Amino acid sequence: MSTFGEVVLRSLCVLIAFLVLPLLVGQTEHKLMAHMQGRLGPMYAGGFHGWAQLVADGVKFTQKEDIVPLAADKPVFRLAPALGIVSYLLALAVIPFGPHLVAAGITGSLLWVLAVGAIGTVGTLMAGWSSGNKYALIGGLRSAAQLVSYEVPLILAAASFAMAAGSFSLVSIAHAWTPWWLLWQLPGAIVFLVAGTAELQRPPFDMPVADSELVMGPWTEYTGLRFALFLLAEYAGIVVVSLVLAVLYLGGWTGPFDHQIGPFWVLLKGFFFAVIILWMRMSWPRLREDQLQRVAWLGLVPLALLQIVLTAAGVVLTT
Amino acid sequence: MTTRELTVGVGAGELATADMVLNIGPQHPATHGVLRLRVTLDGERISRAEPIVGYMHRGAEKLFEVRDYRQIMVLANRHDWLSAFSSEVGLALTVERMLGMEVPVRATWTRTLLSELNRVLNHLMFLGSYPLELGAITPIFYSFREREELQTVMEEISGGRMHYMFNRVGGLREDIPAGWLQRVQAAIDGVRARMPELESLLVGNEILQARTRGVGVLTAEAVASYGVSGPIARASGLDVDLRRDQPYLAYDELFAPGGPGRVVTRQAGDCLARLEVLLEQTHVGLDLAQACVERLLAMPAGPVNLKLPKVLKVPEGSDYVATENPLGFNGYYLVSRGDKTPWRLALRSASFNNVAVLAELLPGNLLADMVAILGSMFFVVGDIDK
Numbered sequence: 096m097s098t099f100g101e102v103v104l105r106s107l108c109v110l111i112a113f114l115v116l117p118l119l120v121g122q123t124e125h126k127l128m129a130h131m132q133g134r135l136g137p138m139y140a141g142g143f144h145g146w147a148q149l150v151a152d153g154v155k156f157t158q159k160e161d162i163v164p165l166a167a168d169k170p171v172f173r174l175a176p177a178l179g180i181v182s183y184l185l186a187l188a189v190i191p192f193g194p195h196l197v198a199a200g201i202t203g204s205l206l207w208v209l210a211v212g213a214i215g216t217v218g219t220l221m222a223g224w225s226s227g228n229k230y231a232l233i234g235g236l237r238s239a240a241q242l243v244s245y246e247v248p249l250i251l252a253a254a255s256f257a258m259a260a261g262s263f264s265l266v267s268i269a270h271a272w273t274p275w276w277l278l279w280q281l282p283g284a285i286v287f288l289v290a291g292t293a294e295l296q297r298p299p300f301d302m303p304v305a306d307s308e309l310v311m312g313p314w315t316e317y318t319g320l321r322f323a324l325f326l327l328a329e330y331a332g333i334v335v336v337s338l339v340l341a342v343l344y345l346g347g348w349t350g351p352f353d354h355q356i357g358p359f360w361v362l363l364k365g366f367f368f369a370v371i372i373l374w375m376r377m378s379w380p381r382l383r384e385d386q387l388q389r390v391a392w393l394g395l396v397p398l399a400l401l402q403i404v405l406t407a408a409g410v411v412l413t414t
Numbered sequence: 415m416t417t418r419e420l421t422v423g424v425g426a427g428e429l430a431t432a433d434m435v436l437n438i439g440p441q442h443p444a445t446h447g448v449l450r451l452r453v454t455l456d457g458e459r460i461s462r463a464e465p466i467v468g469y470m471h472r473g474a475e476k477l478f479e480v481r482d483y484r485q486i487m488v489l490a491n492r493h494d495w496l497s498a499f500s501s502e503v504g505l506a507l508t509v510e511r512m513l514g515m516e517v518p519v520r521a522t523w524t525r526t527l528l529s530e531l532n533r534v535l536n537h538l539m540f541l542g543s544y545p546l547e548l549g550a551i552t553p554i555f556y557s558f559r560e561r562e563e564l565q566t567v568m569e570e571i572s573g574g575r576m577h578y579m580f581n582r583v584g585g586l587r588e589d590i591p592a593g594w595l596q597r598v599q600a601a602i603d604g605v606r607a608r609m610p611e612l613e614s615l616l617v618g619n620e621i622l623q624a625r626t627r628g629v630g631v632l633t634a635e636a637v638a639s640y641g642v643s644g645p646i647a648r649a650s651g652l653d654v655d656l657r658r659d660q661p662y663l664a665y666d667e668l669f670a671p672g673g674p675g676r677v678v679t680r681q682a683g684d685c686l687a688r689l690e691v692l693l694e695q696t697h698v699g700l701d702l703a704q705a706c707v708e709r710l711l712a713m714p715a716g717p718v719n720l721k722l723p724k725v726l727k728v729p730e731g732s733d734y735v736a737t738e739n740p741l742g743f744n745g746y747y748l749v750s751r752g753d754k755t756p757w758r759l760a761l762r763s764a765s766f767n768n769v770a771v772l773a774e775l776l777p778g779n780l781l782a783d784m785v786a787i788l789g790s791m792f793f794v795v796g797d798i799d800k
Contacts, residue, residue, distance in 0.1 A: 132555035229436050233458065233781065298549055299621055307443050307547040308785050380621050381549030383782045384458065 117330035166227030178218030179328030234312025272346035447795035585719025644742025
């Protein structure tokens with residue numbers, strides 16, 4: 096009974112975090128962007144500074160008609176939004192918020208995050224292919240190209256952190272963290288952040304959904320709840336990438352009074368990265384697909400390899 | 415019975431590829447209304463492009479023929495809703511020239527001032543919307559802040575924010591309100607002071623440069639053969655500006671040697687050059703408006719319009735007057751048979767010619783560059799379809 100109850104409790108915690116954190120990031124984006132652009136952003140829903148705007152949006156989306164186009168490959172079309180959601184939900188389950196505060200404590204949690212995180216993009220691919228829409232198809236192809244080129248630097252950058260800590264477990268990596276990493280692992284962190292943003296298809300790497308070219312890319316034909324699930328998955332992706340980066344590069348719960356407020360540090364550090372990802376959207380136009388590939392193969396991959404050499408040298412010299 | 419062949423293989427030679435015909439528009443986020451482009455795609459590369467126009471055709475020229483000379487003004491400022499004042503001025507000048515009217519000098523300078531403010535408003539609009547097509551969402555809020563400032567003074571004098579309806583045959587509707595010129599001065603100073611913020615988001619941005627430099631190069635020959643005009647033509651090195659070459663209003667004085675007027679040109683002909691021309695023209699427009707304000711402040715009070723007969727009839731004949739609108743040449747060909755309405759009033763609008771060149775410009779480019787090029791042609795759909 097106790098193990099079963101514990102599993103239920105842990106799953107419930109992950110689910111709540113999964114539903115709350117992306118909304119928090121979304122609301123931050125609304126407000127931050129608005130104030131950067133001389134606007135106020137949401138001000139009415141919920142009373143205080145429009146805090147409930149995204150909840151209201153969610154309610155609105157559930158009420159909309161769920162349209163499946165006649166030309167669509169229907170089972171695939173229906174399944175696609177679920178893929179993104181589930182993959183990030185599974186990834187969130189292994190992120191540690193403290194030395195013992197992790198929903199699913201598995202040893203290879205870094206590998207797990209990378210593996211399930213990549214599935215999310217397949218959802219976009221499925222949506223693009225199954226929609227029976229030319230814009231969606233082009234968007235899907237773009238996201239496929241993007242996925243292929245950005246997995247490599249992402250994994251190489253993650254490998255560097257694993258080497259430095261000598262473990263694939265996020266908990267162990269956070270334990271092994273020292274302030275020296277801020278300098279030593281900086282190139283890897285940059286690669287991880289850029290590749291993660293591209294993986295999430297966030298601006299300036301959002302060509303799969305480029306609204307001025309492809310209407311909404313793979314999401315063009317989606318309505319109602321399924322469309323909302325794609326949006327939720329995108330923001331959940333930001334949460335996962337930011338939290339993983341917080342654990343890998345900023346030592347997770349490490350900080351003053353970390354015995355008492357460890358989870359707070361994880362969230363704060365994750366929030367820092369989330370704001371960077373949001374900020375990129377506000378200040379930059381989007382790259383072209385071939386320029387994006389250039390950034391990946393000529394910029395990020397060499398940088399990540401360099402980081403691995405640097406990490407290896409550091410590990411050999413200090414042990 | 416036909417035999418069905420299926421070739422399977424690896425490599426471009428063996429794998430069957432098919433071109434995809436994509437209809438961009440009439441409803442599409444990149445077309446600013448209802449322009450339709452039928453493009454044939456090979457992968458993401460455009461092999462053929464055809465602009466299909468006419469979805470917003472409102473029969474403006476026919477409507478001109480059944481309205482008297484006071485009423486057509488309201489139609490003339492509709493087709494290009496971002497250059498309403500400039501279009502009004504062009505029509506007023508046409509009618510006045512056929513009537514042989516001498517417009518009061520105060521009205522002429524006020525018209526020049528408002529035309530330039532209108533030009534700045536128009537350019538600010540495109541400086542905001544063009545980055546939007548490239549995925550940058552912030553510049554438009556910066557440019558709209560400046561637009562708001564200028565629109566406030568335009569609204570104060572004319573009562574309108576877009577369709578000013580401030581021109582009359584023989585001058586302007588009303589005199590300048592008290593203290594208005596100082597408020598225009600303050601608005602110009604404010605916009606000029608804040609322009610660097612907008613500029614740093616545009617030409618100072620590496621991604622924007624990467625997206626626009628060398629993209630959609632328009633040759634001077636294509637410009638000449640398609641009748642492209644305005645900032646787009648000047649970005650390809652064509653040094654043509656009717657304000658200097660065929661001066662109207664007070665432009666002969668403003669564009670005289672030592673005056674604030676200058677014609678902005680670039681040689682590259684790519685999207686970045688077009689954006690740069692627009693940006694620099696905004697500054698020139700502010701300089702010209704400033705000069706007009708100073709001139710008007712020094713001018714004694716006087717009439718701003720002429721008394722017109724109750725029934726205004728234009729003598730028989732025809733005339734063509736072209737003005738340098740923000741987007742290019744805007745011409746009116748007026749044929750009168752001595753009635754109180756035009757017998758024929760043909761409209762030459764800038765965007766129509768500017769968009770026609772797309773069929774030549776787009777093939778060979780990527781779909782992602784299509785929006786970069788389309789946006790850099792700075793068109794208004796109403797100005798295409800009339």
